[in-house]
Amino acid sequence: MRLLIVGGSGVLSSAVAKEAVNNNFHVTLINRGHRVIPNNCHLIKSDKDDYVTIAKALKGQVFDAVIDFLCYNEEQTKRSFLFYKEFVKQYIFISTCAVYDKTILGIKSEDSPKGLKLWSYSLNKVACEESVLTLSKNTSTAVTIVRPCVTYDDTRIPYGIMPPYRFHWTLCARVLADKPIITWNNGMNRSNMMRVEDFAIGLIGLVGNRLSYNEAFNICGDEMPTFNDVLDVISKKLGKEVRKINIDSDFFSNNYPEKKEEILGGRALDATNSNEKIKRVVPAFAQKIPLSEGVSMTIDAYRNNNYQKGIDWEFDGTTDRIISLWCKKQGIKQHACVHFVDYLGNASCLDRMKYLLAYYSDWKIVRFIKKICKKYL
Numbered sequence: 001m002r003l004l005i006v007g008g009s010g011v012l013s014s015a016v017a018k019e020a021v022n023n024n025f026h027v028t029l030i031n032r033g034h035r036v037i038p039n040n041c042h043l044i045k046s047d048k049d050d051y052v053t054i055a056k057a058l059k060g061q062v063f064d065a066v067i068d069f070l071c072y073n074e075e076q077t078k079r080s081f082l083f084y085k086e087f088v089k090q091y092i093f094i095s096t097c098a099v100y101d102k103t104i105l106g107i108k109s110e111d112s113p114k115g116l117k118l119w120s121y122s123l124n125k126v127a128c129e130e131s132v133l134t135l136s137k138n139t140s141t142a143v144t145i146v147r148p149c150v151t152y153d154d155t156r157i158p159y160g161i162m163p164p165y166r167f168h169w170t171l172c173a174r175v176l177a178d179k180p181i182i183t184w185n186n187g188m189n190r191s192n193m194m195r196v197e198d199f200a201i202g203l204i205g206l207v208g209n210r211l212s213y214n215e216a217f218n219i220c221g222d223e224m225p226t227f228n229d230v231l232d233v234i235s236k237k238l239g240k241e242v243r244k245i246n247i248d249s250d251f252f253s254n255n256y257p258e259k260k261e262e263i264l265g266g267r268a269l270d271a272t273n274s275n276e277k278i279k280r281v282v283p284a285f286a287q288k289i290p291l292s293e294g295v296s297m298t299i300d301a302y303r304n305n306n307y308q309k310g311i312d313w314e315f316d317g318t319t320d321r322i323i324s325l326w327c328k329k330q331g332i333k334q335h336a337c338v339h340f341v342d343y344l345g346n347a348s349c350l351d352r353m354k355y356l357l358a359y360y361s362d363w364k365i366v367r368f369i370k371k372i373c374k375k376y377l
Contacts, residue, residue, distance in 0.1 A: 001020075001023070001024075001025045001026070001064050001065075001207060002025070002026045002028075002061075002063045002064050003020050003026070003027050003028070003063060003064060003065055003066075003067070004028050004030070004058075004065070004066040004084070004087070004088060005017055005020075005027065005029050005030070005066070005067050005069070006030045006031075006066065006067070006068040006070050006080070007029070007031055007067075007070050008029030008030070008037055008038070008041065008043075008069075009029075009031055009035035009037055010069060011151065011152070011153050011165060011196055012069060012094070012151060012196055012199065013067070013069040014037075014038055014196075015153065015196035015197055015199065015200040016067065016196075016199075016200045016204065017029060017037070017038045018038045018200065019200035019203075019204045020204050021038060021039065021040045023204055025207070026042075027041045028041070028042045028043075028044060029043050029044065030043075030044045030046055030048065030054060031043070031046075031048070032045065032047055033045040044057040044058075048070050049079075051079070054083075055083075058087050061087060062087060062089075063087055063089070064088070064090060064207065064208045065089065065090035065091070065092055065208060066087070066088045066090075066091055066092065067092040067094065067203070067207075068080045068084070068091075068092070068093065068094065069094050071093065071094070071128055072124060073124050073128065074124070074127040074128055074131045076128075077093065077128040077131050077132050078132075078135065081131075081135050081136065081143075082135065085136075085139050088141060089140075089141065090141065090142045090143075090144060090207070090212075091132065091136065091141050091142070091144070092143075092144045092203075092206065092207070093129065093132050093143065093144070093146065094148070095125050095145050095146060095147045096122075096125050096147055096148060097148065097192070097218055097220060097271060097273045098116065098119065098121060098265075098266060098271070099114045099115070099116075099122055099125050099129065099147065100112050100113065100114055100116070100122075101113045102116055102265075102269040102270060105270070106272075107272045107273060107274050108218070108272065108273045108274065109274045109276075109277070110147070110215075110216045110218060110277055114126050114129075116265050118261060118265035119262070119264070119266060120261055121261065121265070122265060129145055129216070132145070133145075133214075136214070142212075142213035142214055143213075143214055144206055144212045144213065144214070144216075145215070145216035146203055146216075146217055146219055147216060147217065147218045147219065147220075147273075148199060148219055148220065149192035149194075149218070149220035149221070149273050150191045150192060150193045150220075150271070151193075151195070151196050152193065152194075152195060152295075153195065153196045153197075153298070154297065154298055154301035155298075155301070155308065156168055156298065157172075157295060157298055157299075158191075158193045158230060158295070159171060159227060159230050159231070160184070160189075160227050160263075160267035161182070161262065161263060161267060162315075163312030163315035164312065166308040166309040167308070167309050167310065167311065167312035167315070168298070168302070169308065169310065169311065170311050170316055172234065172238060172299060172302070173311060173341075173343035173344070174343075175234060175238055175240050175242050175243075176343070177337060177341045177343060178243055178337050179243065179337050179341065180243045180244065180245040180323055180337075181243065181244055181245070182244075182245060182246075182247050182322065182323065183227065183228070183231075183244050183245070183246045184247055184248070184249040184252055184268055185246075185249060185268060186228075186246050187226055187227045187228035187244065188226050188228065189267060189268060189270050189271075190270045190271070190272055191224065191225070191227075191270070191272065192221045192223065192224050192271065192272065192273050192275070193221055193223060193224075193230075193291055194221030194223070194287050194289070195289040195294040195297070197288075198221065198285075198288055198289055201282070201284055201286075202219040202285035203219060205278075205281070205282030205284055205285055206281070206282060209281060209282070211281045212281055215281075217277055217278045217281070218273045218275055218278060219275065219278050219285070220273050220275050221287040222275065222286075222287045223287060223290060223291055224272050225291050227267075229291065230291070230295065231244070233291055233292050233295045234299070236292075237295065237296050237299050238299070245323055245326070245327075247322065247323070247326045249263055249268040250264075251326060252322060253268075255321070255322045256318060256322060307344060310344060310346075311344065311351070313347075313351045313354035313355040313358070314357075314358045315358075316355055316358070317340075317354065317355040317356065317357070317358030318359075318361070320338045320339065320359055321358065321359045321360070321361065323338050324338055324359075340352060340355050
């Protein structure tokens with residue numbers, strides 16, 4: 001089986017590439033080559049939009065399938081499909097379970113109503129799906145749509161609002177320092193969660209599988225834990241009680257504008273989805289790694305790799321700022337530890353500045369300083 005992957009170094013794509021190699025696929029990756037790629041993969045070093053370079057590298061080749069992990073809007077998807085259909089028999093589009101209208105209660109199947117107006121990410125992915133299905137109608141290239149829910153690996157802890165991947169020790173550091181962790185809706189929102197190793201088995205099972213042609217699949221875990229459940233696993237692993245502070249989701253999102261849609265359209269609503277269809281078509285698919293084991297693996301990976309990229313000081317300062325504002329609004333006593341803490345004992349002056357600029361970001365003078373110093377921060 002010959003598989004082409006656009007990406008191949010991200011959380012999902014690297015796991016899928018490894019699983020493909022383990023199944024004796026001939027795997028070719030297309031990415032900029034900035035990260036280590038899985039063993040036994042061929043790399044075409046190129047920007048994903050440099051179709052001239054990619055065309056030269058692919059000339060004369062035919063692949064059983066391409067999986068494009070890097071399409072986020074309709075225009076990107078159109079260009080991707082129209083280009084790769086000349087080289088492949090099957091085009092696999094990576095969508096998301098966020099396409100479903102989560103304001104409608106219940107477990108979502110592949111045919112559930114779609115489009116969540118609260119979240120542009122959801123609407124864009126719906127448009128992508130519709131576009132690729134329309135474009136494929138008069139071609140010999142089959143389309144398969146894959147919808148992951150919450151996935152995680154050694155760089156990600158599957159908690160609601162988090163910093164970029166490889167900075168997730170920030171959450172653990174806050175727990176260990178007795179700093180409060182923000183919850184919303186009392187931490188009771190649920191979502192399917194699974195490790196990428198399990199996800200990859202499901203996706204690779206669809207490659208070249210005629211039962212997957214022109215079909216959509218939720219690839220998600222059996223478990224539907226709450227975010228409180230995630231914190232409980234972290235607490236047990238760290239041997240430390242998690243201090244929680246529940247904040248109204250509207251207040252939270254209004255004071256975290258860059259995360260507003262993700263909070264209101266994503267994390268503040270249940271995301272519970274059926275995986276019955278993928279199990280019928282790919283019998284090997286199953287959630288083998290439970291949340292308790294999977295999150296423990298992630299925490300171990302941080303501890304064993306020098307905490308990866310360390311602390312996201314902007315995220316930390318923003319979290320403390322929102323907690324302080326909420327306490328003031330509610331007239332409740334603020335947690336004494338809502339201030340800068342050098343968690344790892346190696347914080348620089350720049351780290352302190354990042355924290356303070358985030359903590360005091362409501363101040364006009366701070367916004368001015370951030371604008372001037374943006375390229376250095």
